[in-house]
Amino acid sequence: MDQRLIEQLRGIVGVDNVACDEPMSRHTTFRVGGPADCFVTPGGVDELGAVLGACREAGERAFILGCGSNVLVADEGLRGVVVRIGPKMADVSIADDGAVVAQAGAMNSKVARAAQASGFAGYEFAAGIPGTIGGAAIMNAGAYGGELRDVATGVTCLDGAGRIVEIAAADADWGYRRSMMGDAGYIVLQVMLQLHPDEPSAIQDRMDDLSRKRNEKQPLDMPSAGSTFKRPEGHFAGKLIQDAGMRGYTVGGAQVSTKHAGFVVNLGDATAADVLQVIRDVQAAVFADSGIQLEPEVRLWGFE
Numbered sequence: 365m366d367q368r369l370i371e372q373l374r375g376i377v378g379v380d381n382v383a384c385d386e387p388m389s390r391h392t393t394f395r396v397g398g399p400a401d402c403f404v405t406p407g408g409v410d411e412l413g414a415v416l417g418a419c420r421e422a423g424e425r426a427f428i429l430g431c432g433s434n435v436l437v438a439d440e441g442l443r444g445v446v447v448r449i450g451p452k453m454a455d456v457s458i459a460d461d462g463a464v465v466a467q468a469g470a471m472n473s474k475v476a477r478a479a480q481a482s483g484f485a486g487y488e489f490a491a492g493i494p495g496t497i498g499g500a501a502i503m504n505a506g507a508y509g510g511e512l513r514d515v516a517t518g519v520t521c522l523d524g525a526g527r528i529v530e531i532a533a534a535d536a537d538w539g540y541r542r543s544m545m546g547d548a549g550y551i552v553l554q555v556m557l558q559l560h561p562d563e564p565s566a567i568q569d570r571m572d573d574l575s576r577k578r579n580e581k582q583p584l585d586m587p588s589a590g591s592t593f594k595r596p597e598g599h600f601a602g603k604l605i606q607d608a609g610m611r612g613y614t615v616g617g618a619q620v621s622t623k624h625a626g627f628v629v630n631l632g633d634a635t636a637a638d639v640l641q642v643i644r645d646v647q648a649a650v651f652a653d654s655g656i657q658l659e660p661e662v663r664l665w666g667f668e
């Protein structure tokens with residue numbers, strides 16, 4: 365990578381917030397992935413805009429990373445700049461009427477906890493989704509009958525030219541694990557929600573109940589990216605995988621979870637190539653067994 369760009373990025377975000385050859389295994393919940401040429405952590409919207417502008421001018425690709433809970437990064441790593449939107453852009457404010465403004469780097473758990481403490485309900489479903497609200501807006505994250513689009517009123521984004529755009533919920537075109545912002549390559553800066561009043565203890569009870577369900581069903585003690593595949597219409601990916609005899613299927617250090625066949629887990633020493641091989645073999649086995657083509661939900665970075 366061009367040393368001049370690295371110097372420019374250091375000038376924008378400070379030397380401590382630019383790392384070269386940064387292992388992506390440190391920044392993904394799968395705990396796999398080779399080095400990114402450059403890993404930058406902007407401290408706010410202005411720095412983020414300047415970082416992206418510098419990448420654009422230099423012709424370097426920018427990968428926007430939230431919490432890394434839905435990406436699989438190749439062992440060869442990433443050629444370009446990873447821009448992390450995380451704890452430095454994570455303010456959450458809640459108005460008296462339950463209107464929430466959350467910066468994109470705020471973890472879903474933080475937003476849900478803040479809402480609960482203020483006596484506002486509606487975001488409980490996301491409390492256990494281990495990503496940022498920016499990632500949730502891009503993915504239309506959902507669980508246990510709730511989805512981000514149910515409570516979101518709008519998002520503030522940067523478009524490809526670095527302009528701030530306000531997108532109303534009606535224009536976000538949220539679908540199953542997708543959004544207009546994701547398709548257009550927009551960067552989410554903040555997400556607006558409208559929640560409704562409820563007893564904090566009742567909200568907490570619902571969050572505890574969902575957390576119990578997750579713990580019972582999901583292999584939360586092992587690195588993964590959650591459900592590896594999208595749910596095919598009218599089916600459950602985990603059931604199809606189990607029926608195809610792939611529960612426990614292992615390549616190197618990657619395995620179809622024995623607890624929940626919808627998850628591929630890292631047994632400890634998986635490579636990204638192992639994980640990808642499991643994904644491909646599961647797709648082939650399920651197709652042969654049921655004629656259904658599973659599509660990865662997890663985003664694949666650096667494999668092209």
Ligand SMILES: Cc1cc2nc3c(=O)[nH]c(=O)nc-3n(C[C@H](O)[C@H](O)[C@H](O)COP(=O)(O)OP(=O)(O)OC[C@H]3O[C@@H](n4cnc5c(N)ncnc54)[C@H](O)[C@@H]3O)c2cc1C
Binds near residue numbers: 430589
């Ligand atoms: C144990 C476990 C359980 C899970 N359970 C669920 C679940 O119940 N429901 C569910 O929907 N998901 C689930 N997931 C998947 C994941 O947590 C969600 O997809 C989450 O919304 C991803 O957020 P993130 O911040 O980690 O995004 P990342 O993984 O960092 O990024 C995902 C995608 O969003 C983009 N992106 C991230 N932030 C921004 C931004 N600010 N602007 C523009 N693009 C951005 C990235 O470029 C990438 O394309 C689970 C994952 C794990 C590990």
